[in-house]
Amino acid sequence: MAIHIGCGSWADPEYVGLLYPKGLPANARLRTYAQWFDRIELNLTYHNTPAPAATSGWVAETPAGFIFDFKLHRAFSQNPAKAAESDLIKKTHEAVQPLLKAKRLGAFLLTLPPSFGPQRHRLEELDALIEKLPPRPLAVELRHRDWIEGDALGATLAYFRRRKLVWVAVDVPQLNSTALLPPIDVVTNPGLAYLRLHGRNPKYLEEETAAGKHHYDYTAADLAEIAARIRVLAAGAKDVHVSVNNHAQKFAPKAALALRRLLGQTVNGPKIEKQDALFGDGE
DSSP, rough: OOOEOOOOOSSSGGGGGTBBBTTGGGGGHHHHHHHHHHEEEEEEEEEOOOOOOHHHHHHHOOOOOOOOOOEEOOOHHOOHHHHHSSSSSHHHHHHHHHHHHHTEEEEEEEEETTTTOOOTTTGGGGHHHHHSSSSEEEEEEEEEETTTTTTTTHHHHHHHHHHHHHEEEEEEEOOOOOTOOOOOOOSTTEEEEEEEEEEOOTTTTTSSSSSHHTTOOEEEEEEEEHHHHHHHHHHTEEEEEEEEESTTTTHHHHHHHHHHHHHHHOOOOOOTOOOOOSSSSOO
């Protein structure tokens, strides 16, 4: 069993002073990020599928054992069946070849929008995509509550298990919205469990930007609760991947490092003069 915690970006300038010393060149941030974490979720691939030269460069910048989880392009989220028949499949295969060759590709991540609900869609729309992706786990985050309400939960999880999909558990604000799911910490593929933390901003529904929605600094009490959830997932899966995605200011790496400490992992990043507080004030 291994727990791999990380963020969705290494490039944010706000991380200077926490992960990176002042004056570090931007092109050295991934190499330095890999001194703090052994995994990253590639959220940038949601907007553009990189060329193989880029992913090959990422491999060269990180040590053996460093894991990349590859978030699929937004076209797969918008219409998975249609995208599965497009050139994006070929581009995705090409992009991940350096990661596969170096044994650095962890999983693919598919985030489905709130509009993908059972009134208009079926989970079987994912079948063509599952068949055409390279042979790595596919983690799927659902964002419509009706997939898990009442009897629907059993059918949804049965589909995930049958297709060996990885259920993405989430930590989100618990507000009255069909787009926000409650904590459901289940393992549908014994090889991998996946947890994504989006923050608990009580004004989530009022915010219009992703940064605004995720503007939340996890407290020590929040993180203790999340660490307990991670341990539950770890009891049922060979590996657990945890993505801290409250990407506003430096909240994500701060929470990710604190979780590593709570779970007994050694945190040995580079020494940074006048480093910002790593683990919060214990609120």
